[in-house]
Amino acid sequence: MFIKVENLKKSYRxxxxxxxxxxxxxxxxxxxxxxxxxxxxxxGKSTLLNxxxxxxRCDSGKVTVxxxxxxxxxxxxxxxxxxxxxxxIFQFYNLIPNLTVxxxxxxxxxxxxxxxxxxxxxxxxxxxxxxxxxxRELSGGEQQRVSIARAVVKNPKLLLCDEPxxxxxxxxxxxxxxxxxxxxxxxxxxxxxxxxNTAISAMANRVYRMxxxxxxxEIINERIIHAERIEW
Amino acid sequence: MVINKKIKxxxxxxxxxxxxxxxxxxxxxxxxxxxNQLTTNMVNLTSSFEKNYVQEDxxxxxxxxxxxxxxxxxxxxxxxxxxxxxxxxxxxxxTLRIFSENTKVNIPAIIEGNKLIGSDILIxxxxxxxxxxxxxxxxxxxxxxxxxxxxxxxxxxxxxxKSESDILNDPNRFGIAVISKDDFNEINKGSSFYTLKxxxxxxxxxxxxxxxxxxxxxxxxxxxxxxxxxENPRVTYVTLKIDGINQISTYMPVFILLLTCIxxxxxxxxxxxxxxxLIGTLYALGYKKREIVKHYLTYPLSxxxxxxxxxxxxxxxxxxxxxxxxxxxFNIPVDYVSFDLKYVVISLLLPIFFLGISGYFVVNRALKYxxxxxxxxxxxxxxxxxxxxxxxxxxxxxxxxxxxxxxxRSIPRSVFLLLGVVFATMLLLLGFASKSSMDFLMKxxxxxxxxxxxxxxxxxxxxxxxxxxxxxxxxxxxLKSDSKTGFYVYGISPNSKYIxxxxxxxxxxxxxKVIITKPLADKLGVKPHxxxxxxxxxxxxxxxxxVDYIAETYTGEYIxxxxxxxxxxxxxxxxxxxxxxxxxxxxxxxxxxxxITTIDDFKKAxxxxxxxxxxSIGIMAFISFIIGLIVIxxxxxxxxxxxxxxxxxxxxxxxxxxxxxxxxxNSSSFIVLIGYILGVPLLLVSLRAMFKSVTKSMxxxxxxxxxxxxxxxxxxxxxxxxxxxxxxxxxxINRISMAEALKASRE
Ligand SMILES: Nc1ncnc2c1ncn2[C@@H]1O[C@H](COP(=O)(O)OP(=O)(O)O)[C@@H](O)[C@H]1O
Ligand SMILES: [Mg+2]
Numbered sequence: 001m002f003i004k005v006e007n008l009k010k011s012y013r014x015x016x017x018x019x020x021x022x023x024x025x026x027x028x029x030x031x032x033x034x035x036x037x038x039x040x041x042x043x044g045k046s047t048l049l050n051x052x053x054x055x056x057r058c059d060s061g062k063v064t065v066x067x068x069x070x071x072x073x074x075x076x077x078x079x080x081x082x083x084x085x086x087x088x089i090f091q092f093y094n095l096i097p098n099l100t101v102x103x104x105x106x107x108x109x110x111x112x113x114x115x116x117x118x119x120x121x122x123x124x125x126x127x128x129x130x131x132x133x134x135x136r137e138l139s140g141g142e143q144q145r146v147s148i149a150r151a152v153v154k155n156p157k158l159l160l161c162d163e164p165x166x167x168x169x170x171x172x173x174x175x176x177x178x179x180x181x182x183x184x185x186x187x188x189x190x191x192x193x194x195x196x197n198t199a200i201s202a203m204a205n206r207v208y209r210m211x212x213x214x215x216x217x218e219i220i221n222e223r224i225i226h227a228e229r230i231e232w
Numbered sequence: 233m234v235i236n237k238k239i240k241x242x243x244x245x246x247x248x249x250x251x252x253x254x255x256x257x258x259x260x261x262x263x264x265x266x267x268n269q270l271t272t273n274m275v276n277l278t279s280s281f282e283k284n285y286v287q288e289d290x291x292x293x294x295x296x297x298x299x300x301x302x303x304x305x306x307x308x309x310x311x312x313x314x315x316x317x318x319x320x321x322x323x324x325x326x327t328l329r330i331f332s333e334n335t336k337v338n339i340p341a342i343i344e345g346n347k348l349i350g351s352d353i354l355i356x357x358x359x360x361x362x363x364x365x366x367x368x369x370x371x372x373x374x375x376x377x378x379x380x381x382x383x384x385x386x387x388x389x390x391x392x393x394k395s396e397s398d399i400l401n402d403p404n405r406f407g408i409a410v411i412s413k414d415d416f417n418e419i420n421k422g423s424s425f426y427t428l429k430x431x432x433x434x435x436x437x438x439x440x441x442x443x444x445x446x447x448x449x450x451x452x453x454x455x456x457x458x459x460x461x462x463e464n465p466r467v468t469y470v471t472l473k474i475d476g477i478n479q480i481s482t483y484m485p486v487f488i489l490l491l492t493c494i495x496x497x498x499x500x501x502x503x504x505x506x507x508x509x510l511i512g513t514l515y516a517l518g519y520k521k522r523e524i525v526k527h528y529l530t531y532p533l534s535x536x537x538x539x540x541x542x543x544x545x546x547x548x549x550x551x552x553x554x555x556x557x558x559x560x561x562f563n564i565p566v567d568y569v570s571f572d573l574k575y576v577v578i579s580l581l582l583p584i585f586f587l588g589i590s591g592y593f594v595v596n597r598a599l600k601y602x603x604x605x606x607x608x609x610x611x612x613x614x615x616x617x618x619x620x621x622x623x624x625x626x627x628x629x630x631x632x633x634x635x636x637x638x639x640x641r642s643i644p645r646s647v648f649l650l651l652g653v654v655f656a657t658m659l660l661l662l663g664f665a666s667k668s669s670m671d672f673l674m675k676x677x678x679x680x681x682x683x684x685x686x687x688x689x690x691x692x693x694x695x696x697x698x699x700x701x702x703x704x705x706x707x708x709x710x711l712k713s714d715s716k717t718g719f720y721v722y723g724i725s726p727n728s729k730y731i732x733x734x735x736x737x738x739x740x741x742x743x744x745k746v747i748i749t750k751p752l753a754d755k756l757g758v759k760p761h762x763x764x765x766x767x768x769x770x771x772x773x774x775x776x777x778x779v780d781y782i783a784e785t786y787t788g789e790y791i792x793x794x795x796x797x798x799x800x801x802x803x804x805x806x807x808x809x810x811x812x813x814x815x816x817x818x819x820x821x822x823x824x825x826x827x828i829t830t831i832d833d834f835k836k837a838x839x840x841x842x843x844x845x846x847x848s849i850g851i852m853a854f855i856s857f858i859i860g861l862i863v864i865x866x867x868x869x870x871x872x873x874x875x876x877x878x879x880x881x882x883x884x885x886x887x888x889x890x891x892x893x894x895x896x897x898n899s900s901s902f903i904v905l906i907g908y909i910l911g912v913p914l915l916l917v918s919l920r921a922m923f924k925s926v927t928k929s930m931x932x933x934x935x936x937x938x939x940x941x942x943x944x945x946x947x948x949x950x951x952x953x954x955x956x957x958x959x960x961x962x963x964x965i966n967r968i969s970m971a972e973a974l975k976a977s978r979e
Binding site: 053055084098109 | 877881883891970
């Protein structure tokens, strides 16, 4: 298994109140697959994804990604782990506002060992003609395309997407999903995606249902459909 | 208003920026108060000293004794007193100039101790301190033990320099003293001069002086030396110094306040942008514009008020030590210290005024938006500036692009940084430039131009050929067209060994021609072969002098002409002279001498006076370091503030700690560099302008230069300041968590 999560626990303490956010999560995802995490907000999806991505830490349990035991890494090792393996896509794109589209891509290619060509990637997401624009001049969907380009330019092993279509309308969302599916097919990139839109699970190999810190159901989807045909 | 409760909290959130503004205001008010109160006190103290102790209008040396003083006094409506003086060599290189006690003009003011009662002596406090002499100690003068009765100041020796051409005083090697007339008679050595003060209206003093000179001439009395009080450097240096301080005291604090204005403007605009939604909501809730303006003006005004009060109080505390520092150089009695209320009020109001205006400007700009626009977070978001749009950075390295973009993001911030660094650089190099220029001046004068070791000036005209040394004469002149422009004309031997002059191209000028020094030529606007009409100050007659060459030197406003021509012009006997130059000590009876000057004296004096200059360089370097640190640190913290989400994102994307530091913290490097590079020539230009106005009445041009070594040291200091503030900012970057980018929800 490419991703393996075992008995993962995490709790937050605010004042005297302790909230268990993850209560022993167990899940796995194969290489080159697409996984979708579904669940109501506050159920711990982002926390799980962040721990897998190495930007948060757990209290106990074990996460391995491509044989790297993420839960054992030091802070500096985690930095390198993210740098070399992980591409992130966020709900609110998180582009650097005073850099152009092209420069936002370079933020990542600048520190990658063997990055793809910026223009190629921009072309692939259909944003080459906007290379010299600034994020604030783009629509939400366009910004998300740039953010995808930024994530894939280093050709990551794992693409983590936290509600990538959460702020977009239906047709734009479908374009983004198509793009992700295409990346998955063209580069064999493993994708783990959070959404609370059940319809999206139709394009996933595996679907995880979370509820208050636990994965209550893990479904293997045998009939994957093309993102083009997803409707909601 | 309820919302006012958040003021303190908001300020605490951006502590370093508000603290930076506060410190800049404190420094500004401190300097303003210190300098202005200092100069007012100096002016008051000197003028009351000059009045109460009857400062002379002029002093002169005559070749004969005046024995009808009472008659002269009533005839010219003045008081006149004979003063005797002698330079007593305490040791090889230590001179105590002893005067007989005056009772009518130039009365000694007792600073500490008692008046003279006989067989005792008054000395100046700086000399006493430098030589560890206390009241009650005895000094042996020509075999006579004199007890130090007290410390005193003389109104004609406020700046106690040995020779009038000296620039710096050195209490280690020169001091003044007063003994009673009786004791002086007992010693029975030295020469005498006369000091006079006119009664009544001062307006036509020049006229009355001319009349008096005419009278002396008619009595066949030759004036060997005449000095009006306004040409006496021992008095005028104080005025020059005060003028110099006055210039600094207006420009420096105002400039710092301007910096503060930009800074608070930036900080407030950032805060307002963050609070657009709140402001819009307040509007919608029915708050009036005036109330909102009032709320936001509380920020700059409270800082201005606090900074003004603290700075003014601190400045007041520095007054006494600064005065004490000044009286180490200027010997005046400090009877009382007063605070000029005018400057206290200005010091308190100035920051309020400056920050109030810039604050109002910024708040007003925000309130131009409609409530709806505000609630949407302002409409600026979509705009891309012209520069951002036009700038093509494709060929640059990514990190360079990132840094350039960062600076362009907020132009006011970059301007603030640039001005701050320029200012810190100028302040830092001010001391170094003064020292370099002084060194240059000294080298120009005492190594390249004046080659003699000893200069002897006699107290009467000499005749014939001397056994040793090279003869010269000297006489004071003024322009015919402007009696205020004075200078000296030297008569020197052709092919002088001791005065070496070059023209602009570096060719030696033979001294058998009439040569004018560059400072004087510049002042009079004279070119070679011009003829100037002049008036001799000793005989008040008119002469004309045709100049052959201009000598490229910085010291001395002189005209050199062959001695024969000089004597011929002034109708002196053709073999007469007044002084000797020599490279060795000459054996001349002290009673025939007016003064002995040695170049070594001067150099030694220079060395020891460089000591306080060094410490003031140190202090200025320290202030500039602090200002530089505040400016750079505040800008860095602004950059970090504005980039919180980007920094967080960079961390998520796998940037290592050092890479983040480098991208964010180094983004100001080239502004700092440009600021430094601009600061150097700007300093030289403004120093030149300043010295030009200050030295107008002095007899040298100040060649403002700075040695490359100092430019380098200055750069190292600024660079270290920059590195230090970067180092201090690292923690701020470390504290930004990756969660920050995740939480941020932007439209
Ligand atoms: N830094 C934090 N401190 C305290 N509680 C937190 C923190 N981050 C997340 N939580 C809590 O953990 C729970 C799960 O959050 P999250 O993983 O973001 O849920 P989801 O992404 O499924 O909406 C929520 O109840 C949230 O309030
Ligand atoms: Mg979430």
